[in-house]
Amino acid sequence: MSVCTFIASDHPLPEIAPSQDYPLEINIDTGTIYDGGADDNFFLHIFNDVQSYTDKKYGVWLEWYYTDGRADNIIKYIKDNLKHTNTIEFWHVWLADYYEYEESPVIHSRIISAEELTVKDIRDTDSAQIWNTPDKTYPDRPSFYRLIITP
Secondary structure (H helix, E strand, C coil): CCEEEEEEECCCCCCECCCCCCCCEEECCCCEEECCCCCCCCEEEECCCHHHCCCCCEEEEEECCCCHHHHHHHHHHHHHHHHHCCCEEEEEEECCCCCCHHHCCEEEEEEEECCCCCHHHHHHHHCCCCCCCCCCCCCCCCEEEEEEEEC
């Protein structure tokens, strides 16, 4: 299992790929990643399991290494797709096939307009800790994060 950030909508969402191939260098010794830093160097892939997390019908999952420029492009993508639907959701979750009631995630939701949405909102959601046990009553439950974005 792993962490996943995805975008969900009631309207089909297009996939996105970088405009060119970029370098990818991972240094395990220093814990650094270098990918060229280009603002368009990210992928949005069809997310077939979207209805396991939301009532939205369509989703794309985000493959990226965060930069402010890339987050700005995600905001533009969200705003463009809000022309076709009333809300878009931006999620950060732990992928799993099934949760027992006692293990179901705590979902932290926030509603924000597209005009108020900032790169900080994208960064904070994308980097939020899934296993931070924020609720001491349910320490074994993961935290999922959802931004509900309105036009």
